[in-house]
Amino acid sequence: MEKRNQIIDAAIKVFVEKGIEKTKISDIVKEAGIGQGTFYLYFPSKLSVMPAIAEVMVQKIINGLNEQVTKKDFLGRLEQTVDVFFTLTDKYRETFTLIYAGLAQTQHVREWEMIYTPVYEWMISFLNTAIESGEINSSVNPDYMSKMLVGLIESSAEQVYLYEEQISPNVSNTKKELLLFIQRGLGVQSF
Amino acid sequence: MEKRNQIIDAAIKVFVEKGIEKTKISDIVKEAGIGQGTFYLYFPSKLSVMPAIAEVMVQKIINGLNEQVTKKDFLGRLEQTVDVFFTLTDKYRETFTLIYAGLAQTQHVREWEMIYTPVYEWMISFLNTAIESGEINSSVNPDYMSKMLVGLIESSAEQVYLYEEQISPNVSNTKKELLLFIQRGLGVQSF
Amino acid sequence: MEKRNQIIDAAIKVFVEKGIEKTKISDIVKEAGIGQGTFYLYFPSKLSVMPAIAEVMVQKIINGLNEQVTKKDFLGRLEQTVDVFFTLTDKYRETFTLIYAGLAQTQHVREWEMIYTPVYEWMISFLNTAIESGEINSSVNPDYMSKMLVGLIESSAEQVYLYEEQISPNVSNTKKELLLFIQRGLGVQSF
Amino acid sequence: MEKRNQIIDAAIKVFVEKGIEKTKISDIVKEAGIGQGTFYLYFPSKLSVMPAIAEVMVQKIINGLNEQVTKKDFLGRLEQTVDVFFTLTDKYRETFTLIYAGLAQTQHVREWEMIYTPVYEWMISFLNTAIESGEINSSVNPDYMSKMLVGLIESSAEQVYLYEEQISPNVSNTKKELLLFIQRGLGVQSF
DNA sequence: GATGAATGAGATTTCATTCAT
DNA sequence: GATGAATGAAATCTCATTCAT
Numbered sequence: 056m057e058k059r060n061q062i063i064d065a066a067i068k069v070f071v072e073k074g075i076e077k078t079k080i081s082d083i084v085k086e087a088g089i090g091q092g093t094f095y096l097y098f099p100s101k102l103s104v105m106p107a108i109a110e111v112m113v114q115k116i117i118n119g120l121n122e123q124v125t126k127k128d129f130l131g132r133l134e135q136t137v138d139v140f141f142t143l144t145d146k147y148r149e150t151f152t153l154i155y156a157g158l159a160q161t162q163h164v165r166e167w168e169m170i171y172t173p174v175y176e177w178m179i180s181f182l183n184t185a186i187e188s189g190e191i192n193s194s195v196n197p198d199y200m201s202k203m204l205v206g207l208i209e210s211s212a213e214q215v216y217l218y219e220e221q222i223s224p225n226v227s228n229t230k231k232e233l234l235l236f237i238q239r240g241l242g243v244q245s246f
Numbered sequence: 247m248e249k250r251n252q253i254i255d256a257a258i259k260v261f262v263e264k265g266i267e268k269t270k271i272s273d274i275v276k277e278a279g280i281g282q283g284t285f286y287l288y289f290p291s292k293l294s295v296m297p298a299i300a301e302v303m304v305q306k307i308i309n310g311l312n313e314q315v316t317k318k319d320f321l322g323r324l325e326q327t328v329d330v331f332f333t334l335t336d337k338y339r340e341t342f343t344l345i346y347a348g349l350a351q352t353q354h355v356r357e358w359e360m361i362y363t364p365v366y367e368w369m370i371s372f373l374n375t376a377i378e379s380g381e382i383n384s385s386v387n388p389d390y391m392s393k394m395l396v397g398l399i400e401s402s403a404e405q406v407y408l409y410e411e412q413i414s415p416n417v418s419n420t421k422k423e424l425l426l427f428i429q430r431g432l433g434v435q436s437f
Numbered sequence: 438m439e440k441r442n443q444i445i446d447a448a449i450k451v452f453v454e455k456g457i458e459k460t461k462i463s464d465i466v467k468e469a470g471i472g473q474g475t476f477y478l479y480f481p482s483k484l485s486v487m488p489a490i491a492e493v494m495v496q497k498i499i500n501g502l503n504e505q506v507t508k509k510d511f512l513g514r515l516e517q518t519v520d521v522f523f524t525l526t527d528k529y530r531e532t533f534t535l536i537y538a539g540l541a542q543t544q545h546v547r548e549w550e551m552i553y554t555p556v557y558e559w560m561i562s563f564l565n566t567a568i569e570s571g572e573i574n575s576s577v578n579p580d581y582m583s584k585m586l587v588g589l590i591e592s593s594a595e596q597v598y599l600y601e602e603q604i605s606p607n608v609s610n611t612k613k614e615l616l617l618f619i620q621r622g623l624g625v626q627s628f
Numbered sequence: 629m630e631k632r633n634q635i636i637d638a639a640i641k642v643f644v645e646k647g648i649e650k651t652k653i654s655d656i657v658k659e660a661g662i663g664q665g666t667f668y669l670y671f672p673s674k675l676s677v678m679p680a681i682a683e684v685m686v687q688k689i690i691n692g693l694n695e696q697v698t699k700k701d702f703l704g705r706l707e708q709t710v711d712v713f714f715t716l717t718d719k720y721r722e723t724f725t726l727i728y729a730g731l732a733q734t735q736h737v738r739e740w741e742m743i744y745t746p747v748y749e750w751m752i753s754f755l756n757t758a759i760e761s762g763e764i765n766s767s768v769n770p771d772y773m774s775k776m777l778v779g780l781i782e783s784s785a786e787q788v789y790l791y792e793e794q795i796s797p798n799v800s801n802t803k804k805e806l807l808l809f810i811q812r813g814l815g816v817q818s819f
Numbered sequence: 820g821a822t823g824a825a826t827g828a829g830a831t832t833t834c835a836t837t838c839a840t
Numbered sequence: 841g842a843t844g845a846a847t848g849a850a851a852t853c854t855c856a857t858t859c860a861t
Contacts (some may be wrong), residue, residue, distance in 0.1 A: 537729070538808055574812075577805075581802055583786045587783075588779065588787065589780040596775045614769055614776070618814070621765075621815055622813030
């Protein structure tokens with residue numbers, strides 16, 4: 056498993072640096088510091104590393120949510136949730152782009168949805184708790200809303216971190232606007 | 247320009263059919279009915295056709311919005327707007343996936359934002375009108391909100407049309423949930 | 438003939454700049470400021486311009502010899518002759534290299550010898566005059582010697598001008614040594 | 629190194645047979661009996677084989693001089709030296725033409741001078757010995773004279789072997805004339 | 820005569836894959 | 841299991857040549 060992880064880490068690095076199309080298996084093995092033939096002992100092709108990369112990233116999201124969403128009230132937790140997505144998008148933006156592109160490219164789209172399931176489930180559970188405690192409008196459908204929220208938060212984060220130069224001024228404004236929008240959209244009751 | 251358009255149309259078709267990775271320049275020229283060398287008179291590489299494809303798709307969005315968003319009241323217009331995005335995402339789903347993947351792959355991400363500007367501008371203008379007429383909450387910032395809305399609507403549409411089998415049941419539910427969410431989020435006043 | 442000369446001049450320039458192999462007909466026509474198809478009205482191929490270039494250069498040598506070899510005594514004339522070759526080699530070194538390479542490459546070697554005939558003839562006549570006047574050893578065979586002398590003088594000039602940095606110190610020494618060698622080799626009588 | 633030598637040998641053969649321009653890398657690998665891709669493990673282009681070929685030929689000259697210049701007296705050695713150049717020029721005429729053309733074509737002219745250094749050094753040493761033994765004029769400068777002699781002998785040999793039909797009658801005459809010329813030019817003392 | 824966009828045959832070049840070590 | 845030199849099928853790319861304007 057040692058070599059397998061070396062390959063995954065190296066693949067992330069060179070995919071991000073050179074783009075998927077231009078990355079050659081020889082680039083990955085060079086970066087990983089292993090032999091050319093060794094690659095094929097662990098993966099059958101360049102793109103087949105993609106799901107493994109995706110799993111690594113999803114794990115980071117789940118870990119982030121579990122560790123950093125600590126408050127008790129919905130609004131506080133929502134804010135922390137947005138923070139987790141923004142922080143991770145900032146830190147691993149190229150990697151997320153990469154995954155999206157890589158999965159879209161091949162016929163792995165379905166696979167991606169499966170890999171991403173834990174995130175949606177976390178969000179469903181998050182919404183359910185809030186509905187039960189009466190903190191958000193009871194007409195909200197957690198199944199649909201979870202995906203919408205994830206999409207909304209992630210696309211907002213991507214917008215903000217797309218342009219490196221002007222990050223700082225926009226981030227907090229965007230977050231505020233986003234939180235307010237979600238708060239209203241979900242009919243959040245402040246206590 | 248004749249040949250250039252032939253190349254773009256052919257590229258869209260073959261990219262969608264075979265995927266970016268598996269598409270060869272020879273496939274594109276065969277589809278376009280032109281000589282192999284002619285391709286290089288217009289584009290230096292397979293991926294450099296991507297921005298041109300993106301422009302074509304953005305034009306389709308703009309045309310759709312201009313032609314199909316005809317109602318007078320904000321809620322009606324919002325519903326038509328969502329319809330345009332859902333319809334186009336349905337019809338050209340592979341192409342959008344393609345563009346996203348293609349632009350992400352190369353270092354054209356910035357370029358994409360530029361090409362997409364007309365869509366954001368349409369949305370800003372749409373929000374401004376509603377703010378002026380008092381139909382939505384005046385605290386809404388059109389610059390930020392336009393991008394959030396586009397991201398939210400598109401990611402919702404993508405969610406729905408990603409799995410072909412079960413489209414029908416989800417579409418109308420998702421749309422309802424989405425519209426309700428936006429309506430609340432923007433503080434829409436019904437008259 | 439206007440365009441034909443434009444082509445020859447342009448060909449010399451780009452051949453020297455890029456080398457024969459890397460020069461494309463498109464480079465020549467671009468430099469000449471004419472249309473791609475026009476080239477074929479005057480020459481059937483890239484290499485077929487070579488003899489025309491050679492003729493131009495031989496003419497320069499003949500002109501140089503006729504104009505600058507003015508003294509009466511053999512030794513003076515010999516010195517002036519060497520000067521002509523050195524000066525022209527300095528000025529047009531790349532072009533000479535080019536011609537040699539170009540003619541060697543194709544099956545034009547014989548043609549080259551023909552084009553070069555006027556130079557050998559000038560030298561034969563030069564030697565004959567000196568033999569008749571008793572200025573050089575009568576055992577010298579002008580036919581053989583003319584070619585040897587041309588080869589010797591040219592290769593010496595090439596040696597000197599091959600390295601641009603250190604030209605100045607070597608030129609006069611080489612010339613002196615060369616003149617002395619020829620003088621002795623021909624058994625020149627000083628009066 | 630095995631494969632590298634196969635490539636060099638094959639390249640010499642095909643270049644001589646077909647000319648540089650008409651030789652394709654596929655011809656070289658076919659002749660060498662190796663895979664198409666293997667070529668690129670050792671050389672980046674067709675012309676980059678040239679310096680390696682030149683080294684092989686220079687080695688042949690050095691070997692010829694070391695083995696066949698065996699006499700003790702200067703005049704005898706000079707004659708043997710001329711014979712070596714004439715013999716090799718005869719045997720490998722196309723290869724020498726090839727090298728000259730090939731090196732001239734690319735920007736390897738300087739490189740050639742470096743590769744040729746051993747030949748000049750042999751000649752310098754040859755002249756020094758003769759100066760020390762008083763066999764040639766002590767005013768001769770070995771550094772300059774070595775290059776002149778090499779140029780003179782080679783250009784004479786080239787003149788003779790350039791026209792295949794009439795070789796035989798000219799060779800011995802040219803050699804005689806050449807030897808006499810050098811003998812006088814160096815002020816050789818006969819004992 | 821002059822042009823230059825279009826062509827496609829054929830060259831170069833790449834790189835996933837193999838396999839003897 | 842690990843390696844990396846060798847491979848060759850298949851891609852990209854070039855560019856001499858044509859021909860309608």
